[in-house]
Amino acid sequence: xxxxxxxxxxENKAGRLTELTRILGKAGINMTALSIADTSExxxxxxxxxxxxxxxxxxxxxxxxxxxxxxxxxxxxxxxGALAEGLEVLSAEGISVEYMYAFxxxxxxxxxxxxxxxxxxxxxxxxxxxxxxxxxxxxxx
Amino acid sequence: MIWNEKFETMPREExxxxxxxxxxxxxxxxxxxxxxxxxxxxxxxxxxxxxxGIDDLSxxxxxxxxxxxxxxxxxxxxxxxxxxIRIHASSGTTGKPTVVGYTRRDIAVWSEVVARILTSAGVxxxxxxxxxxxxxxxxxxxxxxxxxEKVGATVIPIxxxxxxxxLQLMEDLGSxxxxxxxxxxLYLAETIEELNIKRDNLKLKIGIFGAEPWTNxxxxxxxxxxxxxxIDIYGLSEIIGPGVASECEYQYGLHIxxxxxxxxxxxxxxxxxxxxxxxxxLVFTTVTKEGLPxxxxxxxxxxxxxxxxxxxxxxLVRMEKCLGRSDDMLIIRGVNVFPSQIESIxxxxxxxxxxxxxxxxxxxxxDVLEVQVEVDDQFFSDEIKKLEQLSRKIRSNxxxxxxxxxxxxxxxxxxxxxxxxxxxRVIDNRKLN
Numbered sequence: 315x316x317x318x319x320x321x322x323x324x325e326n327k328a329g330r331l332t333e334l335t336r337i338l339g340k341a342g343i344n345m346t347a348l349s350i351a352d353t354s355e356x357x358x359x360x361x362x363x364x365x366x367x368x369x370x371x372x373x374x375x376x377x378x379x380x381x382x383x384x385x386x387x388x389x390x391x392x393x394x395g396a397l398a399e400g401l402e403v404l405s406a407e408g409i410s411v412e413y414m415y416a417f418x419x420x421x422x423x424x425x426x427x428x429x430x431x432x433x434x435x436x437x438x439x440x441x442x443x444x445x446x447x448x449x450x451x452x453x454x455x
Numbered sequence: 456m457i458w459n460e461k462f463e464t465m466p467r468e469e470x471x472x473x474x475x476x477x478x479x480x481x482x483x484x485x486x487x488x489x490x491x492x493x494x495x496x497x498x499x500x501x502x503x504x505x506x507x508g509i510d511d512l513s514x515x516x517x518x519x520x521x522x523x524x525x526x527x528x529x530x531x532x533x534x535x536x537x538x539x540i541r542i543h544a545s546s547g548t549t550g551k552p553t554v555v556g557y558t559r560r561d562i563a564v565w566s567e568v569v570a571r572i573l574t575s576a577g578v579x580x581x582x583x584x585x586x587x588x589x590x591x592x593x594x595x596x597x598x599x600x601x602x603x604e605k606v607g608a609t610v611i612p613i614x615x616x617x618x619x620x621x622l623q624l625m626e627d628l629g630s631x632x633x634x635x636x637x638x639x640x641l642y643l644a645e646t647i648e649e650l651n652i653k654r655d656n657l658k659l660k661i662g663i664f665g666a667e668p669w670t671n672x673x674x675x676x677x678x679x680x681x682x683x684x685x686i687d688i689y690g691l692s693e694i695i696g697p698g699v700a701s702e703c704e705y706q707y708g709l710h711i712x713x714x715x716x717x718x719x720x721x722x723x724x725x726x727x728x729x730x731x732x733x734x735x736x737l738v739f740t741t742v743t744k745e746g747l748p749x750x751x752x753x754x755x756x757x758x759x760x761x762x763x764x765x766x767x768x769x770x771l772v773r774m775e776k777c778l779g780r781s782d783d784m785l786i787i788r789g790v791n792v793f794p795s796q797i798e799s800i801x802x803x804x805x806x807x808x809x810x811x812x813x814x815x816x817x818x819x820x821x822d823v824l825e826v827q828v829e830v831d832d833q834f835f836s837d838e839i840k841k842l843e844q845l846s847r848k849i850r851s852n853x854x855x856x857x858x859x860x861x862x863x864x865x866x867x868x869x870x871x872x873x874x875x876x877x878x879x880r881v882i883d884n885r886k887l888n
Contacts (some may be wrong), residue, residue, distance in 0.1 A: 319837075330867075
């Protein structure tokens with residue numbers, strides 16, 4: 315149930331993000347979701363892509379610092395209070411979120427989550443009848 | 456194996472006698488043939504006949520890089536130009552290049568001392584020496600070349616540059632010895648990984664690295680990546696080029712060919728000779744050189760001399776691996792900082808590649824040192840806090856070791872150009888006028 319997310323180290327320099335996306339685009343890799351975390355000097359860009367292994371290899375060849383991180387994708391109804399419900403399940407079990415990003419399409423919301431113990435997170439969410447998306451389902455949204 | 460048993464294992468007293476005799480002959484030659492030395496000696500009221508032995512060395516005047524520049528190009532040569540058969544020159548990054556000249560006998564001595572250092576590194580007749588030092592005015596390429604031929608090994612004079620082709624030939628020709636600058640060795644190692652060349656296809660066993668300062672940590676990394684023994688050699692064109700000193704198989708200090716190049720360690724401030732074992736500036740007197748004999752030449756390199764007996768059997772004095780230069784030294788808010796110290800700190804942390812750059816600036820009349828470090832792919836974390844911890848750890852390790860606070864900036868891999876010669880580690884933007 316884990317999703318392989320691409321994480322890339324980027325300096326805060328004009329044009330780097332453009333370069334990164336152009337490299338992925340040329341390689342025919344599509345991005346499903348993307349978020350950027352930044353500090354005053356550098357940023358980490360986190361991306362869910364159609365072919366994470368290929369993307370990893372291509373970015374390495376282009377001298378990026380990059381790795382694959384296991385995350386989960388929770389889906390809920392696109393309505394008020396739905397996210398809180400999911401997060402309550404985690405906090406009740408003492409699981410804290412390291413980072414997350416989300417998007418919604420029509421009736422559905424998608425939440426990509428990173429926690430310290432991703433397998434326990436999956437166990438807890440499934441036990442509470444939360445719906446998790448498989449990697450292939452997410453890539454094909 | 457020892458190339459020249461007589462001189463390399465000569466008892467101390469005998470060596471001192473030899474050095475004293477050669478020094479006397481040298482002072483006589485330069486007094487009569489080099490106007491600068493005649494003037495310097497006359498100013499100090501020293502006549503050639505006053506020199507009785509090696510103990511008189513410390514009375515004699517120094518020679519500096521400025522002396523060479525002021526007498527550019529041939530002013531300090533001690534023989535007519537008809538006797539000079541070769542010219543080399545230093546790169547001259549800070550001013551005019553330094554020009555050096557060799558007589559036929561100087562070239563023979565050079566080949567001899569390089570044959571000695573190659574032998575002490577473990578090179579034999581059966582070896583294939585991949586000489587990736589630059590050929591040309593730089594002494595590295597041709598210096599190692601002539602010594603290798605003297606040993607009888609097979610020389611592959613590939614010179615620097617065109618890395619992919621180098622690796623192809625290294626594989627095809629079965630090079631066993633790699634001679635180049637340590638930073639180029641590291642670059643080659645990285646390229647081998649990038650190109651997915653199987654280490655087993657290469658026959659390399661020994662690296663002969665010099666011409667720029669490098670740390671023991673960098674040595675470990677090169678030895679590990681290339682699976683070779685990395686030998687540190689020392690030389691500078693003013694003295695002869697490569698061949699001045701080299702490590703033996705025990706890799707603990709570099710044996711100086713002191714029957715040709717007499718070493719001293721001085722305090723760079725007071726210019727007094729320091730007692731054996733103390734650290735200071737390395738000074739050489741080239742007692743057998745004909746073309747460009749130099750009296751007490753100040754190298755600017757910091758080291759110390761080790762007179763203890765070496766397990767390899769050589770009695771030649773050893774110099775400690777040079778880890779800094781008096782002119783590389785940065786003074787940051789009054790604190791002496793050597794780039795090599797920062798390199799050691801980074802490498803000890805084991806989390807960063809030895810690729811860094813130091814940027815010195817002056818803000819509001821205060822010196823500011825920025826340490827830019829390339830983020831290594833294997834330690835890279837997708838968590839901001841871990842990267843921030845790394846940056847703080849580098850900062851605090853530098854603070855606790857050197858006593859200065861620095862700004863640490865993490866940069867992307869390959870930000871700094873990999874040089875095929877010497878690497879530029881420091882950018883000093885301070886305008887001191």
